Amino acid sequence: MRITRLLLLLPFLFLSCSVPSYVFTNPAQAGLSFKDGKWLLNSIDGNNDVNNMIYKKAVEDFSGFVGTRLSETGNTNGLLLGVKIPLNPSQKQITDLYKGTKFDYFINIKTNMVKDNLAAVSLNVSHMSDNRQNMSTVTLEVYDLKNGMVIYSQTAQGSAHKPTDSTSDVHLVKSSQGLVLGCYNRLIKDIKKKSS
Template sequence: MKRIICFLFLFLLFSCNTTHYFVYSKNHTYGIDFSNGKWLVGEIEANPYAKDKLTTLVLKDFSEYLGERVKYSLTEKSLLLPKQVPLNPSKSTILELKKGASFDYYVNIKCKNAKNDLTGFEFPDHFYYKKQMSFAEVTLEVYDLNLGEIIYSQTSGGSIEDENSFTNKPTTTVIVGCYNKIINDIKKKSIKTMSK
């Protein structure tokens, strides 16, 4: 009897909180070699509610691979970097980042979100529109500052039905869920080393 009640509770829990995620394959979706170099996580572009939570997650996840070799741009005082770095930058833009920072790799993360507005989102054709939904999209790119190349690029999109959400910040939930899809992709494909 306890098993049936537990099963029903889990069914209701997951069926009520309807969340959908999609990962878009882009160029440079093979893994990342974390075995060398100094890494810098740029300021994450996200809404204020999600930014702190996402920044904490990103630094925790990258620290698992890099230890003390990863830093956050907002805590480094001596950097001469632009506040925002565009996605899919040119080689010359990436090489300019190297001049402003003594790092080997740069992590660029941008989030966009909306309520009931799919304009500018790349959801697959079969995705359908529902009332009172929060949509989000997260893109994570890694640049090799020495070569001036993008070595990883992935975007994940997602949605949640606001009225069925168990949180009062459904957009943050979707943003974190999208990021988790990307970091899971990185964990599956990347060269893992012990951080020093």
């Protein structure tokens, strides 16, 4: 039995793992009040395969916050929206959103895989250059449409690097898509912690 356990653990002795790190760009961001109003979730802006998963999680998470007061832009008739709603919109753009939707709050999420230089399992890592990394960001903004202002704006950045002191030829690292999901999860934890 002990020999079997040892044989199962033996391959992991030759592996090197990288723990991803996450940071917020606006750590002083205040929370949200979910007590009233109609909420509209925009489609996810980004060009990666994980956006569908993020969108489903956002529907689930914000439904948990506001219940049946959440609607989705793709499932709501009669909306007059532009193709893409920019991050950090002007007051006029937010006012135009209110006129085109008649909702109280608008949720806008943008994902970005900044760097994708390492595979989830990388071989011959000790021979790679030291600046290889995976990096992703997720920005989540909430707009108060009636008052024409951004009430929540936070970006989470996740990165995973090749360890500089690694002598192993096999290295496990979180993919850029996994980092997008990790960034989103940290944003939701931040909202839960700071909101009522």
